[in-house]
Amino acid sequence: MEKIVLGSGKLYIDEFTGTLPEDAEIEVEEKLLGLIQSGASLSYKPSFHEAKDDLGLVSKKIITDEEAILKSGVMTWNGNTLEKLCSTARITEDKTKKIRIVKIGGAAKYNGKKYVLHFVHKDSVDGDIRITIVGSNEAGFELAFAKDKETVINAEFKAQPQDNEGTLILYKEEDSSITA
Template identity: 80%
Template sequence: MKKESIVLGSGKVYITEFTNTIPEDDVIETEANLLGLVQGGASINYSPSFYECKDDLGLVSKKFITQEDAVFKSGVMTWNGKTLEKLCSTARITEDSESKTRTVKIGGAGNYDGKSYIIHFVHKDAVDGDIRVTIVGSNEAGFELAFAKDKETVINAEFKARPQDSEGTLILYKETAVA
């Protein structure tokens, strides 16, 4: 088992379409599934909502979770038009090999594809062991492309998780100890 440690550094984000099962890590962690290299790190935010009922005198109470949300955020620094297809559920891509042109059309509510993706973050640590965080979801925050003369264009993706199995799992967190 992985011992407690200080986690330093960022990692890589992989993405592939979700088809009702999450494949093994080595199937996901391929160059073809790399969303892009990260800038500004990555974060996962889990936020439950509770309901608590109490009697007027405060003698009895009962509390339960009414809702859970999980959101994965990351800045994607290396990207191309195919990346936009995974970040926008209305994107359509055409490629012309003769002219070496890729065209991405974005928008049109009727073009909503309804796809969910496996978003798989890998933090490698040769000293303390690796960490993998996996969610299933889609980017629901849109994106901004800002082109500045003195700064790289980073797309800040925000994927909202949905249940990935029959137990309602939103976040799959795995840690591997160093041998």
């Protein structure tokens, strides 16, 4: 059944350990990256090489590369969020002073972590949509503090293969027209 998709959703994150978690395992409050603003977008871009003769009589095309990127604006966040968005971030907490310190930068501090990013679009009429990638934020971030606007971190997660088939995107949708 084709559907009209309206609205945003929630973005969950967890460190990737080699296998994707079940939906119920990652869709918990503790793994919410933050509430998002301006939705989320997923882009997939293949690259091709085409070999053809000078007269255009024969050709053969192969896919040479693929890129998938999940973008979202994270509106609710704290220092722990920054650690997931920056692969050189280190956190310390002083429980006595109730302060969290995040150090960012230092190429030698690159942690190489990959994360499971799991976006859930809820639709009680047409069925939910779930998009899952494994990757890391490769776009950096910007913190803009303005007197009349909330600070939103625009994250850009570049997908990496999540299995031995090279899968970049796992898209799941509920569809009541599917029958046994």
